[in-house]
Amino acid sequence: MLDVAFRLLFFSRAKLAITVAGVAFAVTLVMVQVGLFRGLLSNATVTIEQADADVWITSHNTPNVDFPQYFPDTYVDRVRSVPGVARADNLLVGYTQVQLPTGAQEMLIVYGIDHPETWRLPWKLQEGTADELRGGHFMVLDASAARRFGPFALGEHRELLGQRFEVVGKSEDALSFTTVPLAFMSFQKAQDLQPFVFRNRTAYVLVKLRSDADRAEVTAQLRRALPYSDVYLREDWATKTRDYWVVSTGLGLNTGLTVFLGVLVGITVVAQTLYMSTLDYIKEFGTLKAMGAENAHIYKVVGGQGLFAALFGYVLAIPPTLALRALARLASLHLDISATFALSVLAGTVVLCLGASALTFRRIAHIDPALVFRG
Amino acid sequence: MSPPDVVMEAREVTKTFSEGREAVQVLAGASLALRRGEVVTLEGPSGSGKSTLLCILGCLLTPTSGSVRIGENEVSPATDLARLRREHIGFVFQQFNLLPALSALDNVALALRLRGLSRESARRAAAPRLEAVGLGDRAGFLPRDLSGGQKQRVAIARAMVGSPPVILADEPTANLDAASADAVLTMFAGLARDAASALLIVTHDPKVRRIADRTLVLDAGRCG
Numbered sequence: 319m320l321d322v323a324f325r326l327l328f329f330s331r332a333k334l335a336i337t338v339a340g341v342a343f344a345v346t347l348v349m350v351q352v353g354l355f356r357g358l359l360s361n362a363t364v365t366i367e368q369a370d371a372d373v374w375i376t377s378h379n380t381p382n383v384d385f386p387q388y389f390p391d392t393y394v395d396r397v398r399s400v401p402g403v404a405r406a407d408n409l410l411v412g413y414t415q416v417q418l419p420t421g422a423q424e425m426l427i428v429y430g431i432d433h434p435e436t437w438r439l440p441w442k443l444q445e446g447t448a449d450e451l452r453g454g455h456f457m458v459l460d461a462s463a464a465r466r467f468g469p470f471a472l473g474e475h476r477e478l479l480g481q482r483f484e485v486v487g488k489s490e491d492a493l494s495f496t497t498v499p500l501a502f503m504s505f506q507k508a509q510d511l512q513p514f515v516f517r518n519r520t521a522y523v524l525v526k527l528r529s530d531a532d533r534a535e536v537t538a539q540l541r542r543a544l545p546y547s548d549v550y551l552r553e554d555w556a557t558k559t560r561d562y563w564v565v566s567t568g569l570g571l572n573t574g575l576t577v578f579l580g581v582l583v584g585i586t587v588v589a590q591t592l593y594m595s596t597l598d599y600i601k602e603f604g605t606l607k608a609m610g611a612e613n614a615h616i617y618k619v620v621g622g623q624g625l626f627a628a629l630f631g632y633v634l635a636i637p638p639t640l641a642l643r644a645l646a647r648l649a650s651l652h653l654d655i656s657a658t659f660a661l662s663v664l665a666g667t668v669v670l671c672l673g674a675s676a677l678t679f680r681r682i683a684h685i686d687p688a689l690v691f692r693g
Numbered sequence: 694m695s696p697p698d699v700v701m702e703a704r705e706v707t708k709t710f711s712e713g714r715e716a717v718q719v720l721a722g723a724s725l726a727l728r729r730g731e732v733v734t735l736e737g738p739s740g741s742g743k744s745t746l747l748c749i750l751g752c753l754l755t756p757t758s759g760s761v762r763i764g765e766n767e768v769s770p771a772t773d774l775a776r777l778r779r780e781h782i783g784f785v786f787q788q789f790n791l792l793p794a795l796s797a798l799d800n801v802a803l804a805l806r807l808r809g810l811s812r813e814s815a816r817r818a819a820a821p822r823l824e825a826v827g828l829g830d831r832a833g834f835l836p837r838d839l840s841g842g843q844k845q846r847v848a849i850a851r852a853m854v855g856s857p858p859v860i861l862a863d864e865p866t867a868n869l870d871a872a873s874a875d876a877v878l879t880m881f882a883g884l885a886r887d888a889a890s891a892l893l894i895v896t897h898d899p900k901v902r903r904i905a906d907r908t909l910v911l912d913a914g915r916c917g
Binding site for chain 2 (some may be wrong): 322328605606608610611612685687692
């Protein structure tokens with residue numbers, strides 16, 4: 319009966335257009351909002367997920383990776399002495415100001431670390447190398463900085479709090495939740511940027527465990543060794559960071575509401591047009607019943623219309639979603655639309671449209687086939 | 694026992710409708726029998742209960758009392774009425790009631806698809822029926838592109854495609870001009886006789902009698 323559904327749906331072009339447009343609007347809204355949400359969350363945890371560290375040690379109650387709190391950099395020695403630890407290094411994270419050639423100042427987040435290749439900080443380079451960072455006033459600047467700071471090239475200098483740094487590398491996708499770009503430099507140079515704040519301090523200790531280490535046992539020992547610090551496995555630290563942005567900023571609620579409204583609009587449009595369409599065809603459905611059709615036959619026709627509305631609406635939503643993704647990229651916003659997410663939206667759209675069509679089932683069940691003899 | 698060629702029989706059928714506190718008796722013991730290959734017209738003034746009787750015979754309405762038998766099936770509350778209609782009865786309506794989005798061929802095939810045939814099998818089986826009503830060259834036409842007479846021919850092909858033993862027609866020529874009505878009726882009666890289906894036509898039009906083997910008149914809720 320799917321072909322009958324298809325033909326009935328296409329027979330009334332105006333209703334088809336309204337239905338499909340409603341679905342497409344809802345799908346685009348959900349894709350863009352949730353994609354943006356996922357993109358921001360992915361920014362928020364990108365350094366945690368990309369850095370090659372099994373364990374992150376932070377000061378007590380540090381809320382997320384972008385809001386560091388500082389503790390003595392000598393703690394790293396205690397960490398190194400714990401059995402099961404293969405390697406540990408300090409990571410200094412701090413906000414700083416960049417003096418632009420125009421005279422303006424912009425925010426920048428500095429990641430100060432030694433052995434950047436070992437820790438994969440930065441993890442992706444468009445140009446240059448992180449090898450030179452240890453040699454002096456050098457930094458790797460993320461490519462996303464170009465939008466805020468203007469174009470820059472390797473070999474150029476930028477002034478950070480009165481100190482000139484040569485750009486020796488250009489990283490990619492290294493930006494914070496708030497899309498402030500990241501710069502990578504040596505741990506020492508990062509401390510020297512603000513000696514009154516950062517001298518002998520660190521924000522995190524990154525830990526790599528031995529391959530044969532018992533993760534639970536080592537983290538328990540680390541907690542005992544550092545009673546004034548928090549010790550997180552990588553995935554736990556990422557979750558804590560993510561939860562901070564989702565819960566404390568209301569971002570989760572905002573996205574949830576938008577998705578709810580999108581879904582509501584989609585369901586309402588589909589349910590209303592399918593219901594009107596069912597009323598339009600009530601005589602024909604009555605005829606089918608008189609001819610011996612079961613309710614299930616007609617449910618399949620109406621359900622099929624819901625299915626096609628979902629599929630066409632979804633396909634129609636793809637171009638505007640891609641266009642909005644390109645537009646967002648210009649603003650350094652990343653719409654994270656993975657294949658799994660896209661398929662989930664498709665499945666959700668189909669389920670909701672089938673649900674919307676099911677709202678007409680009650681009306682169909684009450685169609686009296688005898689109406690066909692009533693003129 | 695009914696004679697073996699009786700394909701539908703109604704015995705002492707009554708039907709009473711409630712209108713507020715009043716009970717209106719529409720049928721008061723109507724009885725009739727339809728034989729294989731027989732064309733019967735059912736006449737009567739407006740409000741005489743023709744449509745009600747047709748609905749009861751078509752298993753679309755249950756009688757207040759009395760009984761209906763279709764072939765070997767005694768209709769009862771336990772009967773699967775939809776299946777009975779699918780397999781034993783064809784319907785032709787005054788207003789054609791074709792699905793507007795389906796071609797003539799697909800409208801005819803739909804009756805077979807309700808019986809579980811695939812679309813292709815149903816279309817193959819429906820094509821000769823459409824040929825038989827003279828619309829083989831209009832198979833792909835939508836109802837909106839057909840004349841009234843052609844639509845009714847499609848409806849007749851749809852009613853007959855499954856070779857049901859009984860065909861019930863409600864004023865099948867009421868919306869047709871005189872020439873079309875004449876042609877459609879002649880063809881309809883001929884096809885029903887060829888297929889050995891009993892054809893009951895409810896009509897106001899006395900001219901329809903000319904194609905009938907016999908005529909029943911519904912008066913005071915009884916068939917005479």
